[in-house]
Amino acid sequence: MSKYTLYKNARLLDPASSMDIKGELLTKNSKIAALGEKVDTPDEATIVDLKGMCLCPGLIDMRVFIGIPGADYKDTIVNTGEAAAAGGVTTVCVQPNTDPIIDTIPHIEHLAIRAKNALVNFIAMPAVTKQLEGKEMTEIGLMSRAGNRAFTDCSSTIENAAIMNRIFKYAAAFDALIVPHLAEPSLSNNGCMNAGALATRLGLTGIPTAAETIILERDMRLLKSTDCRYHASQITCADSIEVIDNAKNSGLRVTAGVSVPHLSLNEYAIEDYRTFTKLSPPLRSEEDRIAVVNALKDGIIDVIVSGHDPEDPESKRVPYELAEAGVIGLETLLNVSLEMYHNGSMELLDILSKMTSNPAKIMRLDSGVLKAGAPADLCIFDLSTPYRIDPEKMVSITKNTCFDGRPVQGRVMRTIVGGESIYQYDS
Amino acid sequence: MSSAEAPFPHTHLLGIEGLKEAEITQILDLADQYVEQNRRTNKKKDLLEGLTQINLFFENSTRTRMSFELAGKRLGADVINMSTSTSSIKKGETLIDTASTLNAMRPDLLVVRHGSSGAVKLLSRKVDCAVLNAGDGKHEHPTQALLDALTIRRRKGRLARLSVAICGDVLHSRVARSNIHLLNIMGARVRLIGPPTLMPTGADKLGAEVFHDMEEGLKDCDIVMMLRLQTERMHGAYFPTISEYFSLYGLDYEKLAVAKEDALIMHPGPMNRGVEIDAAVADDLTRSAYRNKLKWGWLCEWPALIC
Numbered sequence: 001m002s003k004y005t006l007y008k009n010a011r012l013l014d015p016a017s018s019m020d021i022k023g024e025l026l027t028k029n030s031k032i033a034a035l036g037e038k039v040d041t042p043d044e045a046t047i048v049d050l051k052g053m054c055l056c057p058g059l060i061d062m063r064v065f066i067g068i069p070g071a072d073y074k075d076t077i078v079n080t081g082e083a084a085a086a087g088g089v090t091t092v093c094v095q096p097n098t099d100p101i102i103d104t105i106p107h108i109e110h111l112a113i114r115a116k117n118a119l120v121n122f123i124a125m126p127a128v129t130k131q132l133e134g135k136e137m138t139e140i141g142l143m144s145r146a147g148n149r150a151f152t153d154c155s156s157t158i159e160n161a162a163i164m165n166r167i168f169k170y171a172a173a174f175d176a177l178i179v180p181h182l183a184e185p186s187l188s189n190n191g192c193m194n195a196g197a198l199a200t201r202l203g204l205t206g207i208p209t210a211a212e213t214i215i216l217e218r219d220m221r222l223l224k225s226t227d228c229r230y231h232a233s234q235i236t237c238a239d240s241i242e243v244i245d246n247a248k249n250s251g252l253r254v255t256a257g258v259s260v261p262h263l264s265l266n267e268y269a270i271e272d273y274r275t276f277t278k279l280s281p282p283l284r285s286e287e288d289r290i291a292v293v294n295a296l297k298d299g300i301i302d303v304i305v306s307g308h309d310p311e312d313p314e315s316k317r318v319p320y321e322l323a324e325a326g327v328i329g330l331e332t333l334l335n336v337s338l339e340m341y342h343n344g345s346m347e348l349l350d351i352l353s354k355m356t357s358n359p360a361k362i363m364r365l366d367s368g369v370l371k372a373g374a375p376a377d378l379c380i381f382d383l384s385t386p387y388r389i390d391p392e393k394m395v396s397i398t399k400n401t402c403f404d405g406r407p408v409q410g411r412v413m414r415t416i417v418g419g420e421s422i423y424q425y426d427s
Numbered sequence: 428m429s430s431a432e433a434p435f436p437h438t439h440l441l442g443i444e445g446l447k448e449a450e451i452t453q454i455l456d457l458a459d460q461y462v463e464q465n466r467r468t469n470k471k472k473d474l475l476e477g478l479t480q481i482n483l484f485f486e487n488s489t490r491t492r493m494s495f496e497l498a499g500k501r502l503g504a505d506v507i508n509m510s511t512s513t514s515s516i517k518k519g520e521t522l523i524d525t526a527s528t529l530n531a532m533r534p535d536l537l538v539v540r541h542g543s544s545g546a547v548k549l550l551s552r553k554v555d556c557a558v559l560n561a562g563d564g565k566h567e568h569p570t571q572a573l574l575d576a577l578t579i580r581r582r583k584g585r586l587a588r589l590s591v592a593i594c595g596d597v598l599h600s601r602v603a604r605s606n607i608h609l610l611n612i613m614g615a616r617v618r619l620i621g622p623p624t625l626m627p628t629g630a631d632k633l634g635a636e637v638f639h640d641m642e643e644g645l646k647d648c649d650i651v652m653m654l655r656l657q658t659e660r661m662h663g664a665y666f667p668t669i670s671e672y673f674s675l676y677g678l679d680y681e682k683l684a685v686a687k688e689d690a691l692i693m694h695p696g697p698m699n700r701g702v703e704i705d706a707a708v709a710d711d712l713t714r715s716a717y718r719n720k721l722k723w724g725w726l727c728e729w730p731a732l733i734c
Binding site: 197 | 444521522523541543544545546548549563564565566567601604627628629630632633
């Protein structure tokens with residue numbers, strides 16, 4: 001027997017169709033059955049009154065690190081799923097730097113088995129090169145045929161231009177998306193924060209923005225002779241934005257993303273050597289942060305990611321330059337991004353598109369939209385009530401958030417995956 | 428614990444940045460008093476009697492560690508030295524574990540040197556006693572800057588309105604950073620001289636004028652502070668050859684001629700003769716404060732310990 005649920009009195013927000021109306025949405029089993037101002041509802045349907053809250057497609061996070069397998073002390077797949085659910089994220093794209101590294105079909109299958117009972121959808125983004133070494137290609141063809149769309153060496157740069165060139169050419173034949181790490185190692189290897197006056201004052205070695213832009217420029221040059229799809233997952237500076245803009249204008253199949261911390265914090269968040277602000281790439285200057293927000297608004301940047309990366313306390317309770325880079329972010333993806341709505345920088349639908357329809361398009365997913373027949377992966381949130389981010393109330397096992405105490409507006413009230421409510425906010 | 432008129436308002440001394448002019452003056456005045464004390468046969472005082480001072484050095488040091496040891500002992504404290512080679516730090520114990528172990532021994536003062544910027548500050552948050560930064564990474568080395576200030580003040584009578592040129596490897600130097608802060612606070616004019624590759628990004632925003640031509644930078648200055656080329660910190664080539672470096676940035680009489688006639692030459696030591704400084708200049712007692720500095724080296728450690 002089919003199971004129906006009606007979500008009524010909702011503010012339906014669908015970026016893909018630019019819909020922002022008061023209405024209701026009906027799910028049938030794991031799919032969306034109908035939506036509109038008024039929909040025909042079977043008598044047996046469960047009715048959920050949303051009392052005017054926002055309902056949008058479940059968020060898709062294109063950059064999530066997990067500790068499983070290999071580093072179970074950092075998190076578990078169950079916990080990542082719970083954190084995602086609490087953040088309104090219904091699909092997480094898993095980075096391959098687990099132990100063992102996800103670089104073959106059996107490793108992808110292993111992840112699928114372990115994630116089978118997780119609350120949200122786990123999609124592997126397998127490695128581009130074996131063991132993330134930047135030397136030999138992984139089986140991009142076979143993995144693509146098996147349904148994997150995006151490949152990344154997550155935090156390692158493919159240094160060798162000839163290898164990168166071959167990867168682009170080869171991947172293009174399978175419509176595979178290549179998601180590179182952008183940091184010229186000779187400029188970034190010893191650094192731990194943005195290069196500039198603040199780094200000088202703190203006595204920390206800086207990473208110039210050129211480290212990012214140089215690799216990006218190289219890749220754009222190489223892409224010109226192929227038809228490869230390319231996604232720069234974390235753009236942090238004005239110079240890189242110019243490169244992406246030019247590439248898009250010249251017809252290259254390039255998209256770009258930015259992480260929430262890079263949108264909402266600048267290098268001064270480091271203040272007293274707070275290791276929870278150490279990121280790769282590092283937080284940049286205020287000018288660069290503003291440039292990134294503008295690029296997001298102008299559509300040069302397509303995607304917002306959390307960059308969720310759990311690190312255990314021992315990796316963070318050390319001097320800044322010795323600390324591991326990375327912050328958790330699944331539970332601060334939506335609420336911190338909504339700052340750009342509340343401060344008038346961006347339209348609500350536009351912000352949501354960067355976490356729903358755009359990543360769905362890039363990752364070739366059928367979710368990320370509100371339409372009949374699409375998966376009933378939904379996020380219900382309260383847009384306005386203010387509160388402070390409290391790490392102790394977070395679901396993530398590790399608490400390495402860079403938003404401790406930050407005042408935000410926008411709380412995920414309910415998350416639905418495949419028609420099932422998997423999370424409900426409980427004050 | 429302070430013997431000065433007003434109590435020193437900080438628990439720790441982690442850096443010069445953030446100190447006020449009056450606080451620096453207070454430390455320097457105190458140091459001045461100890462110059463006399465140092466000349467007596469009985470050099471001991473009992474200001475720190477009964478207190479335990481631990482010198483915790485994660486980085487090799489001879490002079491700074493000895494200075495602190497001497498200062499602590501002459502003030503009556505029980506001084507214990509701990510360095511990485513004799514501790515369990517090499518066995519993978521973290522900085523914070525070390526801190527809590529030491530804290531359990533209830534020391535009154537920790538003097539800490541560490542190779543990572545910010546490490547001493549991190550440690551200071553995890554212990555209940557006062558912490559004194561004896562150098563952290565490329566960040567600060569406050570007592571060295573205080574010592575330099577004392578030397579200048581005793582020779583020139585003041586710090587305000589003096590032109591001070593800091594020359595050489597500013598990029599890797601914590602001493603330079605502490606000095607820039609201190610001299611700015613005290614109203615001196617700071618110039619930085621060195622090849623662009625040894626000048627940190629944004630150095631001009633720290634309150635200093637940057638020069639890449641040594642003679643231009645040395646013109647009419649009152650103090651020439653030479654920095655040691657920290658070859659052990661250099662991961663790559665920052666300049667072509669030692670001889671080119673010496674010829675462009677080594678201090679010799681010819682370059683010194685454009686500075687004021689009575690310009691004072693300083694060097695934190697140990698000197699690389701023929702690299703950043705000409706041997707004849709280095710040994711010129713009328714111009715160089717190097718020996719004085721060695722003699723007074725521990726004097727600034729004293730008030731720093733007392734405050």
